[in-house]
Amino acid sequence: MDLSTSYMGLQLPNPLITAASPLSRELDTVKRLEEAGIAAVVMYSLFEEEIRHSELELAHHLEASADSHNEALGYFPDLGHFHSGPDGYLEQIRKLKQAVAIPVIASLNGVTPGGWTAYAHKMEEAGADAIELNIYSIPTHPDLDAAAVEQMYLEDLTRVRQSVRVPVAVKLSPFFSSLPNMARKLEQAGADGLVLFNRFYQPDLDIENLEVVPEVHLSNSTSLRLSLRWTAILRSVVSRASLAVSTGVHTGRDVIKASMAGADACQLCASLLIHGPDHARGMLETVRQWLSEHEYESLRQLKGSMSLAKVPDPAAFERANYMRALREYR
Numbered sequence: 001m002d003l004s005t006s007y008m009g010l011q012l013p014n015p016l017i018t019a020a021s022p023l024s025r026e027l028d029t030v031k032r033l034e035e036a037g038i039a040a041v042v043m044y045s046l047f048e049e050e051i052r053h054s055e056l057e058l059a060h061h062l063e064a065s066a067d068s069h070n071e072a073l074g075y076f077p078d079l080g081h082f083h084s085g086p087d088g089y090l091e092q093i094r095k096l097k098q099a100v101a102i103p104v105i106a107s108l109n110g111v112t113p114g115g116w117t118a119y120a121h122k123m124e125e126a127g128a129d130a131i132e133l134n135i136y137s138i139p140t141h142p143d144l145d146a147a148a149v150e151q152m153y154l155e156d157l158t159r160v161r162q163s164v165r166v167p168v169a170v171k172l173s174p175f176f177s178s179l180p181n182m183a184r185k186l187e188q189a190g191a192d193g194l195v196l197f198n199r200f201y202q203p204d205l206d207i208e209n210l211e212v213v214p215e216v217h218l219s220n221s222t223s224l225r226l227s228l229r230w231t232a233i234l235r236s237v238v239s240r241a242s243l244a245v246s247t248g249v250h251t252g253r254d255v256i257k258a259s260m261a262g263a264d265a266c267q268l269c270a271s272l273l274i275h276g277p278d279h280a281r282g283m284l285e286t287v288r289q290w291l292s293e294h295e296y297e298s299l300r301q302l303k304g305s306m307s308l309a310k311v312p313d314p315a316a317f318e319r320a321n322y323m324r325a326l327r328e329y330r
């Protein structure tokens with residue numbers, strides 16, 4: 001069964017990609033993922049804060065009297081025990097490239113205009129086959145309007161796009177007033193792929209200790225719906241850019257759904273964290289079996305068959321179905 005796909009020009013034997021996560025920290029884990037059939041790996045992100053932190057540290061060492069740097073360093077969030085800094089990150093790209101044959105996609109995570117975008121070039125030099133740009137902005141100031149936020153995304157992308165030759169994907173948030181408009185602008189600014197979506201960290205409140213609790217909640221298959229719908233809508237909005245579904249791909253059937261909606265690739269994180277790398281093998285087997293039982297010859301054959309442009313009832317993705325779903329609830 002032919003499961004091959006092209007993602008941002010990378011020819012992959014199947015659409016399963018490991019999403020940016022701790023799964024790429026250990027070489028052995030990535031080797032096991034490759035053995036289980038994973039077609040590419042997106043590395044955990046290098047964060048803008050890590051880059052700025054290391055630049056400040058360097059300035060501090062170069063100018064012994066610069067107390068201001070010490071003070072500035074104090075403002076940084078705890079970068080955690082995983083923090084290996086930009087050099088460690090580049091080293092991990094090199095190690096992964098030596099350890100496995102599958103494409104390695106480096107992930108750069110930032111917001112504010114600045115030198116951090118130059119790291120895309122260093123990632124490319126270290127061997128990254130593509131860059132995934134995760135622009136993770138949580139606007140909290142009412143003076144910052146939607147157009148300004150969108151412009152920031154476009155400028156970050158343009159800077160990264162200009163500094164590398166490898167493909168660049170943008171991992172998006174679902175929270176735009178008009179996602180199709182934003183998707184088209186990103187494609188016009190040079191995005192080779194859109195990843196739908198990054199899973200915004202949603203803090204909980206500890207009501208006894210009056211603390212905001214940073215906690216990551218893993219997805220399940222139901223979480224796929226948001227990406228599924230937007231993939232179906234964006235399939236006919238973007239013409240050149242690839243689409244990858246991220247969030248809620250847990251089973252082979254989820255992969256079929258994402259492909260029918262129009263996804264070129266599926267990124268997996270929670271399902272692999274929960275079940276381990278071998279889970280990918282079972283998912284691929286389910287996809288093969290399903291396709292053959294339904295007399296398809298390839299996964300490509302069904303790609304986009306249930307996108308907004310192709311379904312017999314496009315209203316199913318729109319407002320009409322929302323009303324129907326609410327009225328028919330028993």
Ligand SMILES: Cc1cc2nc3c(=O)[nH]c(=O)nc-3n(C[C@H](O)[C@H](O)[C@H](O)COP(=O)(O)O)c2cc1C
Pocket residue numbers: 019020021022043044045046107109134171197198199216218219220223246247248249267268269270271
């Ligand atoms: C523990 C953990 C770490 C993650 N780290 C990153 C990261 O460094 N960069 C990033 O873009 N996304 C990161 N993500 C988000 C995942 O790449 C993915 O988009 C999200 O988990 C949704 O996919 P899923 O439903 O398959 O888990 C992380 C997610 C988890 C659970």
